[in-house]
Amino acid sequence: MSDRVIALVTEGEEAARELPMPxxxxxxxxxxxxxxxxxxxxxxxxxxxxxxxxxxxxxxxGTASGSDGAHH
Known part of the structure; x- marks a missing residue:
């Protein structure tokens, strides 16, 4: 079983791709x-x-309610 895991890990490292930028x-x-x-x-x-x-x-x-239009 551990041989399979090691084989998969080594394959995964080989399949890893490099990033296009740093x-x-x-x-x-x-x-x-x-x-x-x-x-x-x-x-x-x-x-x-x-x-x-x-x-x-x-x-x-004149915007206040109840205003009769007279200025204060």
Missing amino acids: VIAYFFITFALFLVALAVTWSFRNTAYKVQAPRRGEGTH
């Missing part, structure tokens, strides 16, 4: 993609605050 290149590509995703996320900061509708009593004159 390992460090995969790290740099992944890190660059992470930085791009971070930049996209960072560009959307405070977007919800900018597009939300003004609340009652805030913003332009």
Whole structure:
């Protein structure tokens, strides 16, 4: 039984393929993609605050309920 395991292990080592790039290149590509995703996320900061509708009593004159149109 152990002879089969050793034979499979040695065959597996021979069948192993080399990576097309060095390992460090995969790290740099992944890190660059992470930085791009971070930049996209960072560009959307405070977007919800900018597009939300003004609340009652805030913003332009006359938006508060019960206003008769007179300025304060």
